[in-house]
Amino acid sequence: MEAIVEVNTGPPSPALAEGVRSVPGGKFLTFSLDREEFGVQILKVVEIIGVLDITVVPHTQEFVRGVINLRGKVIPVIDLRAKFGIPETAYNDQTCIIVVDVGTLMGIVVDTVQEVHDIESQDIEPPPSLGRTVGADFILGMGKVKDDVKILLDIDRVLNGDELVELPEHVSRSEPARA
16 A cells, blocks of 8 residues: 655645744743743843742732832733643742743743753744634744744733733833832
8 A cells, every 4th residue: 555645835725824923943941831841032031030029919810910029120920820721839949930021021920941942943833723712822833842842932922911900000111110
């Protein structure tokens, strides 16, 4: 019996081309949530810090942990476990806040920061189709690193301002808060 290998030499099918973004390769900071590995473009990362005292802001989404004061800047903090529906766990000495710039500074709480990987564009595949009910708009692609797959996040979409709390104007800016 002869094996059939299909080679697509024409344009991508409309189903595949629909909503697929080309992802340039580059450096990605990888981190873990539960047993899954994620990555964000290193150019979005401002710094990595340990967990500081987080001030709770009332009437916010469940995944908004509150705000921190980082050297005079008040920065909102989002717990990615809660945001992604992953069961919560107590923070420990490996838990970090990654401060990212998405037009404003925001902190994301992750279980463990791993390392920076240089992932070439040919090693980034579009996210798999998971059906219409599963939104994967926040996934840039699936980065292949050796035998592992990293879920590469579009952090701007993950931290979509429309669903975040309306914080006072001085909180949501990158400028120092007034004393």
